[in-house]
Amino acid sequence: MLDTETIKKDFPIFSGKNGKNPASPRLRRASKLVYLDNSATSQTPAFVVNAEVEYYKKYRANVARGLYPLSVKATAAYDEARAKVAKFIGAGTREVIFTASATASSNMLAYALENSGFFREGDEIVTTIMEHHSMLVPLQELAKRKKLKLKIISMTPERELDYSEAEKLITKKTKLVAFTAVSNVTGTINDMKRLVLLAKKVGAYSAIDATQAVGHMPVDVKAIDCDFLFFSGHKMCGPTGIGALYGKKELLEKLHPGFFGGGMVEEVIGNDTFFATSPSKFEAGTPNIAGAIGFGAACDYLDNIGMAKIEKHIREITRYALVKMAKIQGLTLYSELNAEKNAGVISFLVHGAHPHDTSEILARHGIATRAGHHCAQPLVKAMGEYAVTRASFYLYNSKEDVDELIKGIGEVKKVFN
Ligand SMILES: Cc1ncc(COP(=O)(O)O)c(C=O)c1O
Structure with missing residues (x-):
């Protein structure tokens, strides 16, 4: 695994005020920004x-x-x-x-x-x-x-x-x-x-x-x-x-x-x-x-950092997330389930919650994901859906980020139960 604490220091968005959960103090639980929208765009190092x-x-x-x-x-x-x-x-x-x-x-x-x-x-x-x-x-x-x-x-x-x-x-x-x-x-x-x-x-x-x-x-x-x-x-x-x-x-x-x-x-x-x-x-x-x-x-x-190391890190995080998410009742995964064949993208639906609501509740807990058709409408429709929520990982994401996502999904389930 990469040392994500050290890597995060290279990225201004994760330090100082920027690195804080931007949600309102009443709602926020995670104190740090958990950025899981890397398939949309990655963060930029100061370098x-x-x-x-x-x-x-x-x-x-x-x-x-x-x-x-x-x-x-x-x-x-x-x-x-x-x-x-x-x-x-x-x-x-x-x-x-x-x-x-x-x-x-x-x-x-x-x-x-x-x-x-x-x-x-x-x-x-x-x-x-x-x-x-x-x-x-x-x-x-x-x-x-x-x-x-x-x-x-x-x-x-x-x-x-x-x-x-x-x-x-x-x-x-x-x-x-x-x-x-x-x-x-x-x-x-x-x-x-x-x-x-x-x-x-x-x-x-x-x-x-x-x-x-x-x-x-x-x-x-x-x-x-x-x-x-x-x-x-x-x-x-x-x-x-x-x-x-x-x-x-x-x-x-x-x-x-x-x-x-x-x-x-x-x-x-x-x-x-x-x-x-x-x-x-x-x-x-x-x-x-x-x-x-x-x-x-x-x-x-x-x-x-080394591309082989980055690939391995993303795979490890993905594997960890897939195992944890597969155990959540009332959640369907819309991803490649074999971490060896998944480049770090996990789409999912929490039963009973619209994917946009899921993403919105996660955002209140400082977790950035994306919901929608992800500019791939034929694919999402082929899976029988119009929209899904997506978490996507990169070199600075840690297992703790995944844990926050899992807790956040728990909050979504609380709201929709
Ligand atoms: C697989 C794939 N191809 C192409 C694009 C388009 O990239 P850009 O918006 O940078 O042109 C994206 C963006 O999400 C993508 O995920």
Whole structure:
């Protein structure tokens, strides 16, 4: 287990007044903030905040444009950040495009594939029931624009992907297999290599939404051998407003960009433009420079602790929570129940309580969870619900945090009994 007391000290939100339970004194029982909404966004260590602030205070300038020292320094820091993010997932530096978020990455990929003349009417895209809307909706839109068929792999009753169905749905007609590495509702870790291999067998490209995986477990794009993979900075101790899209170098070179503007051209002549090489050709306009620098710092921070240790810690906390929660009468779990296959996400319902009420009562006890469909409506509906409450863990969570959750659920049951 990681020493969470020491780790929490790295995060300003857990110290001083900030670290206190924000609920009113009459209602609060837990004295500390118990943050269990990490699948929505993680907290930020001072190390990352400082890296961003330093840019604003000491060398703020635009990148890849100015020849004066401030701009040269900002450009070097931006390039270095890209190298750090790339190294973090085992990619080459030129294979990582900075975007605004996982959602922006997913949309960018859809437009780039479309603009590259990649799809013909009747082609098929295979995706999964587990997708976050940020993967699913851009694919739906792409399918409508290009008259493609979108096929959905379902889930087994154990909340694992149905791989036998995947084998049937992925055929010679499949052009793209697009799937999430980890479900943000059930925590299920999908077998990325297996799905990539199925795509390869039929000559389809693979695209992975690794938003709930990167920063939570070691992810190596070369070992997975996927064609594309994307994620967000803010789910892994980085700033909001920054994400990444990985693509194999040879593919990025072939792809036509989806967004256009300054900073991505080699030459503009009359009615035509020659684009810069990748990754610049995909980064039109002034990028989120501070965000990229903070993103790079987040990779450093997590690397210093060690991704294998972080993964193990999250697993241990998840195992502890699953065992305890399974024993609670009148509570149903909507997650992968095997901690070995769960990346730290537990969705649940307290019988007789609306999930929003559950989350609200937990909040009064200083416990931050999230309730709703978690931007994965098809998945939640497939489980027979419209909303669930979700607790999600990260490197700073401790078994004591889980104990507070369990006590909080007890309070919910008291209210609704
Ligand atoms: C699995 C998954 N994919 C994509 C996203 C979208 O991330 P962002 O809102 O940072 O674009 C999320 C956010 O919750 C997610 O959980």
